[in-house]
Amino acid sequence: MKIFISSVRKGLEEERSALKGLIRSLGHTPVRFEDFSAQPTPSREACLKALETADVCLFLLGPFYGHVFPETGQSATHDEWVAAQAAGMPRIVYRKQGVVFEPDQHEFVRVVEAYATGVFRDSFHTSVELMTKVVQKVRELESGASPLAFARLVEQPSMHWASVGAATRSVSSHDAVLQVHVVPLDFPGYSARELDQLSASLMDRIRATRMIGGDIALNPIASDEYVAVGVAASRPPSRGTPQGGKLVECRLYKTGQLSTLATLPRDDLGSILDPDALPQQLAGLLRFSGALSIIQTDRIVVAAGVSTEALVSVDIFDPRHSRQSAQPMGLGRARRPLRTEPDESVTLAALGAGAAEVAPSLAQALIRQASR
Template sequence: MKIFISSARKGLEDERDALDGLIRALGHTPVRFEDFSAQAIPSREACLRALESADVCLFLLGPFYGHVFPETGQSATHDEWVAAQAAGKPRFVYRKEGVVFEADQHQFVRIVEAYATGGFRDSFHTSTELMTKVVQKVKELESAASPLVFAKLEHQPAMHWTSDDTDSQTVSNHGSGLEVHVVPLDFSGYSARELDQLGASLMDRIRATRMIGSDVALNPIRSDGYVGVGIPASRSRSWNTPEEGEPVECRLYKTGQLSIRATLPRDSHGAILDPDALPQQIADLLRFSGALNIVQADRIVVAAGVLTETLMSVDTFDPQRSRQSSQLMGFGRSERQLRTEPDESVTLAALGAGAVEVAPHLAQVLILQARR
């Protein structure tokens, strides 16, 4: 389990350092900005990406608010709180008592405490007291039942796939396409009016997730059967620079299906199906789907697919440098699609806390198909 530790360091130095060793001793992985190595991306972006990969977020509230970023007008901890909330991450908050909070921190604490009620909010006076409470919380998480409940499907619902499209080449124009689909069960679909209203709110919903950069221009898409938003690449790179996968389109169909399409990681040798990175990317897209707050059905069906291309391989993606050689999968000149064929429905938790449990199976099916 990855546990992201969020707080200003000033005023909480001892607590942050003690938590690092404690979490490792419990057999889990702490994620702190102190441990980040040099990276090509801005520090703020690196922290938010690390948060996205975490299973649990632990927030410490001390006397200081922290540096205010001009891009957001907020501190790093405040940004991380918003991002964790949007992604549906489990958040556990511990407030330090016996210290005087500066004005900005006092305002932030009021925001946090408005959401963090019951078991999500606790306090401590000393590092020792905090360690004891964190151990107890981690043990609770280890023994907690999975939020996911699976059930066999009596029949597969109708599902839209990229390879079936005749009117859009959005993903193909960006490179190889990964797509994740969410279909609500026992849903009668949207009326034309409802779909128009959701389409009008879709860009704001995407912005609210904080999973897309504020500098990225979004493009509305409208068709007879769906509404959508195109998401241009967040950065321009040279042909031989490795590129991480990123969302390029969000669609909401009249049937109720929600689809997120993304590029795969790639370098100068082409697109990469990385057995380690693919589950994480699918989990991120599932959480992105949940953060839009559109699908509300009790049970859903999730599926994933990859539109292949000639220069594609199952390999390890290195964001720092391109591969020197690669073994292509030999898909040929014509595109074809790898697809998971769902035979189970699952509870809505698959779009939040359960995403990390659902994604590995979807990724494994796609990797096996590619290797065959």
């Protein structure tokens, strides 16, 4: 197992040095920027590439924020946090006690500690205390224990299924829309003031996930039931070229439900429910929902659906070539939308480390319905 160690060095020199030997003694490979050889790429890019090869990311939060890169307006550790978050990578976070945090670091710690999707967060005073805690967490990761915990629903929560119409302006009539809904349990909903505050920050939260390109326009959408942001298409699709699935809208309802809408992959013969690609797309939307750092309740209900106004078929998506033939579902009769029927709640880790475990069951349920 490769364990990427992310932190500034200043103020954490002793801890970073001790972790290298400890991780090796546990039979794993530590990855630190100090150990990188000379490379032709910038140091920030080299660190992010190294993080992509890791299995786990271990974050140390000390008093200093670190150098701010002009490309992102963030420190290297902050960039690495966003990258690990987007990848759904297991993260172990330790905050040093007994030190004074500078303002930028205090704000970064607030962001990290507000994100409650399966992240191991703890604190330490000394390097000896840190080593003891790291050994325990690494052993837990070795055991392969799932961060998820399911429970049967006693009562179905109220759920809004998105109507795909004028709101999703970047969706053409040829696109089927995939919906992922997250409903927090035991949540009273938002007051008008709270919803206004979240509406004002929603675009910034979406940008902060780094899952949407900086050149993609975001458009606020007004509604009586929810606040939303539409994601513009990066470029008009060219005829004859297959199109991958794209995020098109994010909605936050007064009730606390968070919904993301995305197009399914499509080619000239319509939208495609790909048994291999659909779980990956669903997992990405779950991680995106978690990365917004909005839902904080311990337990949630997750559901998914697909609009069927456009032609949809269960098939394999090939980004290089359009299909020569297809068998669209429900052709010649009214097509009901595909929807999963949740009967369990799950821990909030479903929006992070557990997304890859939750997504396949959602995908299988949708594909079974489409096949019938």
